[in-house]
Amino acid sequence: MAKYILKRLGLMVLTLWAVVTVTFFMMRAIPGDPLAGMARSLPEQTKANYYAKYGLDKPLFEQYLIYLKNMVRGDLGESLQFPGRSVTDTILETSPVSAAVGGIALCIGLILGVGAGILAALQKNKWPDYIVMFIAILGITIPVFVLASLLQYLFAVKLQLLPTSGWGEPKHMVLPVIVLSFSTIATYARYIKSSMLDTLGQDYVLTARAKGLSEFQVVSRHVMRNSLLPAITILAGRIVGIFTGAFVTERMFSIPGIGFYYVSSINNNDYTMILGTTVFYAALFIVVQFIVDFIYTLVDPRIRIVPDKN
Amino acid sequence: MDKILEVKDLRVSFNTYAGEVKAVRGVSFELSPGETLAFVGESGCGKTVTAKALMRLLQPPFAVIKEGSSVRFEGTEVMDMDKKALRAYRGNDVSMIFQDPMTSLNPTMTCGKQIMESLILHKGLTKEQAREEAIETLRLVKIPDPEKRVDEYPHQMSGGMRQRVMIAIALSCQPKVLIADEPTTALDVTIQAQIIDLLRELRDKLNVAIILVTHDLGVVANFADRIQVMYAGQVVERGTAHEIFYESRHPYTWALLNSVPKLGSEIKQELYSLGGTPPDLLLPLECCPFAARCEYCMPICREKNPAEEKLSATHGCACWLLHPNAPKVKTFQERLAEQK
Numbered sequence: 323m324a325k326y327i328l329k330r331l332g333l334m335v336l337t338l339w340a341v342v343t344v345t346f347f348m349m350r351a352i353p354g355d356p357l358a359g360m361a362r363s364l365p366e367q368t369k370a371n372y373y374a375k376y377g378l379d380k381p382l383f384e385q386y387l388i389y390l391k392n393m394v395r396g397d398l399g400e401s402l403q404f405p406g407r408s409v410t411d412t413i414l415e416t417s418p419v420s421a422a423v424g425g426i427a428l429c430i431g432l433i434l435g436v437g438a439g440i441l442a443a444l445q446k447n448k449w450p451d452y453i454v455m456f457i458a459i460l461g462i463t464i465p466v467f468v469l470a471s472l473l474q475y476l477f478a479v480k481l482q483l484l485p486t487s488g489w490g491e492p493k494h495m496v497l498p499v500i501v502l503s504f505s506t507i508a509t510y511a512r513y514i515k516s517s518m519l520d521t522l523g524q525d526y527v528l529t530a531r532a533k534g535l536s537e538f539q540v541v542s543r544h545v546m547r548n549s550l551l552p553a554i555t556i557l558a559g560r561i562v563g564i565f566t567g568a569f570v571t572e573r574m575f576s577i578p579g580i581g582f583y584y585v586s587s588i589n590n591n592d593y594t595m596i597l598g599t600t601v602f603y604a605a606l607f608i609v610v611q612f613i614v615d616f617i618y619t620l621v622d623p624r625i626r627i628v629p630d631k632n
Numbered sequence: 633m634d635k636i637l638e639v640k641d642l643r644v645s646f647n648t649y650a651g652e653v654k655a656v657r658g659v660s661f662e663l664s665p666g667e668t669l670a671f672v673g674e675s676g677c678g679k680t681v682t683a684k685a686l687m688r689l690l691q692p693p694f695a696v697i698k699e700g701s702s703v704r705f706e707g708t709e710v711m712d713m714d715k716k717a718l719r720a721y722r723g724n725d726v727s728m729i730f731q732d733p734m735t736s737l738n739p740t741m742t743c744g745k746q747i748m749e750s751l752i753l754h755k756g757l758t759k760e761q762a763r764e765e766a767i768e769t770l771r772l773v774k775i776p777d778p779e780k781r782v783d784e785y786p787h788q789m790s791g792g793m794r795q796r797v798m799i800a801i802a803l804s805c806q807p808k809v810l811i812a813d814e815p816t817t818a819l820d821v822t823i824q825a826q827i828i829d830l831l832r833e834l835r836d837k838l839n840v841a842i843i844l845v846t847h848d849l850g851v852v853a854n855f856a857d858r859i860q861v862m863y864a865g866q867v868v869e870r871g872t873a874h875e876i877f878y879e880s881r882h883p884y885t886w887a888l889l890n891s892v893p894k895l896g897s898e899i900k901q902e903l904y905s906l907g908g909t910p911p912d913l914l915l916p917l918e919c920c921p922f923a924a925r926c927e928y929c930m931p932i933c934r935e936k937n938p939a940e941e942k943l944s945a946t947h948g949c950a951c952w953l954l955h956p957n958a959p960k961v962k963t964f965q966e967r968l969a970e971q972k
Contacts, residue, residue, distance in 0.1 A: 525735040532689055533750045533801065542737050543749070548765035551740070623740055623785040
């Protein structure tokens with residue numbers, strides 16, 4: 323067990339390094355630099371000072387090594403766009419905001435999505451199934467910004483029940499949470515439905531019925547666990563999706579989350595910010611994936627890690 | 633002796649997009665306590681559907697047991713049972729084991745729990761009692777080291793062992809009837825023999841009646857008391873094992889017997905196989921269903937389905953060859969004797 327975890331940790335570090343390296347060089351291959359917007363109006367000397375201050379005058383490979391060295395120490399550099407702000411601090415300040423909205427949205431999305439999927443599977447080809455699938459298709463096809471604007475128009479402008487945007491009070495979270503959870507509901511409803519139907523057709527379900535179990539017992543004991551297992555796989559993507567999916571949503575509702583800063587840093591060629599947030603996302607994804615794999619070994623006996631004999 | 637199971641005019645249809653497939657067309661039979669009855673026939677002749685219908689395990693609305701079908705267990709009509717009565721009947725009075733042990737067990741539940749489930753349900757045992765009972769049942773089906781195996785998952789066991797676990801689940805509540813739906817088909821030959829031996833031993837020990845569904849006459853030969861040969865959802869011939877093997881009268885039974893490899897036959901000799909395929913069950917069948925493939929087919933065979941004729945108290949056969957006006961043909965057994 324310990325051996326497996328160590329091996330996984332080693333691989334995680336390796337993956338993270340690969341992400342940093344690729345992002346670093348790809349980002350620098352993009353034409354323009356942080357001063358591109360105002361370059362023409364600045365004197366040469368000022369530019370040179372600026373580059374020297376952030377170490378941008380050094381050869382590219384040296385910059386890369388310096389960045390790696392600082393990163394290991396937990397220092398992701400200073401934002402170029404907002405001088406004086408460290409990237410690490412920005413991430414630490416903004417990610418809890420994203421996690422709050424996204425976490426609530428994911429929980430709601432999971433509960434409703436799984437519930438709707440189970441309902442649709444058990445009521446296959448009846449009206450609950452049709453309604454769930456209709457909503458699911460809406461959830462997958464309607465773009466986030468359309469849904470967000472529609473909700474803002476309806477609840478903020480017309481009904482004047484909720485604020486259009488802003489941050490700080492619970493009422494600010496209602497619309498973003500609805501928007502964010504909608505696609506999770508849709509994805510999970512469809513996934514769980516097909517997974518349930520698949521499980522219901524398995525031979526062991528027939529065995530369970532032949533034992534004399536009631537339909538409720540058959541579903542709760544034999545169908546549920548086996549059909550929810552594959553759904554854990556897509557959980558990793560959804561957890562990171564809390565943040566990535568929030569790029570647009572956070573902008574639309576002016577939520578000071580990490581997605582908001584990520585997008586603006588890309589627009590401004592804020593090298594350190596782009597790298598910092600990318601590293602953060604990558605690390606998050608890798609860790610979440612590891613946790614999901616670990617959960618798998620706990621809930622599915624078939625992929626339980628065999629303990630070392632010695 | 634009273635019959636434990638009486639089936640009368642059982643008809644099952646499947647509703648498909650192409651139309652109504654009449655999979656079982658008026659099957660009747662009886663089963664005495666402790667007796668072994670085998671359903672024999674090729675694939676798609678309604679053996680498994682008949683077996684599942686006995687426990688009402690077919691899923692509506694796709695599969696429908698037709699009005700007028702009757703299955704009586706110890707005098708109680710199974711078709712009229714409500715949900716509660718049906719649950720008490722399934723697994724407790726009649727239980728079933730399936731063809732493929734690799735997929736018939738829940739992969740995420742320990743074998744012990746899967747056995748305990750029926751014990752808790754039908755016998756009202758506590759978890760601890762059920763666990764003890766499950767270990768005993770595993771010992772009964774000859775799983776080595778049952779105290780350890782009881783906590784193992786199906787994937788930790790071989791195919792033969794899993795089928796033993798299936799048998800343990802089925803027999804845990806001491807049912808009066810065990811339906812074994814091709815219990816050895818998915819297993820390799822040496823394991824097949826072990827499973828059949830085990831079933832025979834348990835039958836004698838627990839006095840359970842067995843309905844064995846199979847397409848392998850070799851398996852049936854020294855296991856079944858009575859055999860009913862099925863074709864296109866009907867019983868074409870029935871009798872004791874002796875009557876079917878040595879005195880059979882239906883050309884389909886002869887064809888089945890002929891396609892069993894014989895120990896004495898020459899190596900180069902090609903094994904007999906019956907040409908053609910069973911009739912399309914979507915179509916109405918007014919004629920004898922076997923007419924198209926029968927080497928003794930007469931004009932009447934293509935017009936009317938023969939009724940079952942009683943040849944002895946146990947032996948019945950539905951074939952126009954038995955009619956007094958039909959030409960006399962040599963039976964399979966007579967031809968076999970001639971060859972020797």
